[in-house]
Amino acid sequence: METILRGLTTVSFYASDLEEAKKWYTDFLNMEPYFNVPGYIEFRIGDYQHELGIIDSKYAPGGATERPGGAIVYWHVDNVQATLDKLLSSGAILHQPLIDRSGGKGDFVTASVVDPFGNILGIMTNKHYLAILNTQK
Incomplete structure (x- = not known):
């Protein structure tokens, strides 16, 4: 396939x-x-x-940079809170606060910011990402 x-x-x-x-x-x-x-x-x-x-x-397609929107790409980080704090102290604006999407287990925790240029940057801790990474070692 x-x-x-x-x-x-x-x-x-x-x-x-x-x-x-x-x-x-x-x-x-x-x-x-x-x-x-x-x-x-x-x-x-x-x-x-x-x-x-x-x-x-x-070089952006028409309307692409007028406001944040669309899909959010989440990057795995080791410490969501510390990374969020660094982004906010660097001038990013909170888009979505920390959210535990695993029902309180901490397996999938996300947040997102809008960078100073209007782009949404997502961050998350994701246990599946770590599991796949561990199979590559």
Whole structure:
């Protein structure tokens, strides 16, 4: 059987001030982008080196940068509260507070923010992510 969606490759955010977005994400992620061309920067992050691309908003489809909306991509983090605190202290705005989606077990805890450039950034602790990661070691 063919696998239709094989995995996350690149999450693309838009920013009207690409240099400021580069600085903000470099500070938050504690790393420089690995790819940098006019109008686009890209970070490789996490256990599987997923790509977070930041695109100059002049290249965005019409209406895409007017307000936060649409799908939320959640990135697994080891400590949701600490990561949320870091994002908020860096200037992000709370979009959705901490929510335990596992009925109080702490297996799936999410939160999301709107970055200073209008993009929704989701964070979560996810026991299934950790289980898959442990099979890869």
